[in-house]
Amino acid sequence: MESQGLVYPMTPARNGLGEQEYWFERAAYVLGADEVDHLEGVTERAHEMCVEAARYLCSGALGDLGLPPGALEAARASLAAAPPSLYGRFDLRFDGRDDQPAKVLEYNADTPTGLVEASVAQWYWLQDVAPELDQWNSLHERLVEAWRGIRQRSGRSVLHLAHLGAETSGEEEMTVGYLRDCAQQAGWDARQLQVEQLGWNPDAQRFVGLHDDVVEVLFKLYPWEDVLAEDFGAHALTTLEQGSTLWLEPLWKAVLSNKALLVALWRCFPGHENLLPASMDAPDGMTEWVKKPLHGREGDNIEVSSRDLSLVQPGDYGAEGFVYQQYVRMPDFDGNKAVVGSWVVDGRAAGCGIRESDSPVTDYFARFVPHHIDGPAPSPAQREQWLGE
DSSP: OGGGTOOOOEEEOTTSSSEEESBOOSSOEEEOHHHHHHHHHHHHHHHHHHHHHHHHHHTTTTOOTTOOTTHHHHHHHHHHHOOOOOEEEEEEEOOSSSSOOOEEEEEEOSSOOOHIIIIIIHHHHHHHHOTTEEOSBOHHHHHHHHHHHHHHHHOOOEEEEEEOTTOOSSHHHHHHHHHHHHHHHTTOEEEEEEGGGOEEETTTTEEEOTTSOBOSEEEEOSOHHHHHHSSTTHHHHHHHHHTOSEEESOGGGGGTSSTHHHHHHHHHSTTOTTOOOEEESSOTTOSSEEEEETTOOTTTTOEEEOSSOEEEOOOSOOTTOEEEEEOOOOOEETTEEEEEEEEEETTEEEEEEEEEESSSSOOTTOEEEOEEEEEEOOOHHHHHHHHHO
16 A cells, blocks of 8 residues: 555554554445446536535625635636636545435535545555456546646646645645646646745746746645635735636635535525535524534534534634534444545546544544445446546
């Protein structure tokens, strides 16, 4: 696993004593072809709905979303300009054991991780243990094609990719390193650096890299809400207004990673079978609910209130505000609570990665469990045909 880029196969144990497996291959999830069809359809419909909900959020209908003054106006302009975007990950509630359709728990369309394990690690796991079987996983091929499309559309050839140097597990560095590899396969001159190493040339009014090379296209695995909150981040808005830097992900996707998206979705598509009721600031009549901070990640500061569960997660989020989403019990397989991470690349469903936890909340201590489809692997010709379609 480490040789494939998963340099974080272990994670600290929940009890604080030692480590536990993050990459967990002593079990596997099996999907039927009909389940894959269902998840693909839900994922692509949900993405389309999220684009519509983004317009609602950018209008200011739900307030400033914890973002600084001017951010929503800039996000609205970004959405109207329809710049390229690369990828995102839905977290879905789906158990495959009843007639309930998959439900959207949230959408990280700005800085999703879990890509190395979903695209690369579980694919090579399948080739090692059961190469005759199939897997819902076209992530690599779609990422390469998406990068190729962005290069052709932008007319630019040099790409900078930045990860947060302060993150020490290796997850963010390897995620960006993998995306750099995909971009190089698509023909980019791709250069990786740390967010902290980005510079600003005040004379040229441009971002620069490690060798004062102009940053024309920048992929950053760093949340937009953090960029906009920093003094240095004001330059990002300058480059957006001038069109001098193409940002990936684009600014408008900041509202898709904001938990207010859940409220916007419910208001724009009330009662939709793939959504859960959600409201701003108060439970609004819900008797069982999950309280989520607008900018929260990895389960931080989540509160759960239900008939059989009361839980408060620690963390540093919440000053920006909260939303309430109807509580739904997670699928439980022998005590393992599973969440389907369904990936979107260039607007299309591209595969899944499944995380499971002992806790009702998927947090830092969750583990990644590989999957396969209950059916034979396609031939190379079939795979090429599907990707072409």
